[in-house]
Amino acid sequence: MDSPQNEDKSKMLDDEVDEVVASLGNIVLVDKNVDEHLTAEKNCEDDTQKATLHEKSSEEKTEKNIEINDNHSNESSKGTEIGAEEIDKTEQSDRESKIREHLQTLQCPFSWKWKCGKSEEFIARTTQKVKEIEEETSFQWCHFILTLVLCHEYYRIKDIDSAFNELLKCEAHINSSDSKGYFESFFQATKNALLHLILSCKCYLYLEKGNLEEVEKILKGICKEEDMDNPCKAALWGIKAAVAMEYGYEGTK
Numbered sequence: 705m706d707s708p709q710n711e712d713k714s715k716m717l718d719d720e721v722d723e724v725v726a727s728l729g730n731i732v733l734v735d736k737n738v739d740e741h742l743t744a745e746k747n748c749e750d751d752t753q754k755a756t757l758h759e760k761s762s763e764e765k766t767e768k769n770i771e772i773n774d775n776h777s778n779e780s781s782k783g784t785e786i787g788a789e790e791i792d793k794t795e796q797s798d799r800e801s802k803i804r805e806h807l808q809t810l811q812c813p814f815s816w817k818w819k820c821g822k823s824e825e826f827i828a829r830t831t832q833k834v835k836e837i838e839e840e841t842s843f844q845w846c847h848f849i850l851t852l853v854l855c856h857e858y859y860r861i862k863d864i865d866s867a868f869n870e871l872l873k874c875e876a877h878i879n880s881s882d883s884k885g886y887f888e889s890f891f892q893a894t895k896n897a898l899l900h901l902i903l904s905c906k907c908y909l910y911l912e913k914g915n916l917e918e919v920e921k922i923l924k925g926i927c928k929e930e931d932m933d934n935p936c937k938a939a940l941w942g943i944k945a946a947v948a949m950e951y952g953y954e955g956t957k
Contacts, residue, residue: 894939
């Protein structure tokens, strides 16, 4: 039988064991609570990260859709511009074709389409003829004819500026208030025919420069052959015959 002293020691030991067990239980509870708290925080972080990724993905999709729409818009705009350019080119071509058809109804060296063998030699020879008659100050039929021929030949070799210069000389003869001498009565009776020739040449030159507006403007002021009186019609055919003589048989056939 144990002594009272031994019983007291045994009881004290049991109490200490119970305290240790209780402490361990508290530690386990604390650890469990900590784990649950950490798990909750981790889940929250995961949810936040998923939400961020979803938002970023949505933004990227939106930006991509905007880019696609912009590309479609640019392509559509580009297609519209190209279509408009094609329409403008077609309208310009049709407009030019109508002008050329109209010009073929006029009387001038450009519509007669006569030509020489070598333009440079022909121009030099014709220029020499002009110099031989330049001393005469009154209006000269021959001078007018030769200047028209030079205008046409410069046009044929694509020297449009020189062609315009020759045509200006023709205009100077017509617009000058100086007496035309022996040809005064002829000039007054055939002025519409002479202007018809000059303005017709001018239309061809402006057309070569691509100035369709100026051509159309000039065409409105040209007296048509069918609207001329007989003296003017005779002058047109007389000038045509004189120009033909400068080109000769080979140039007019």
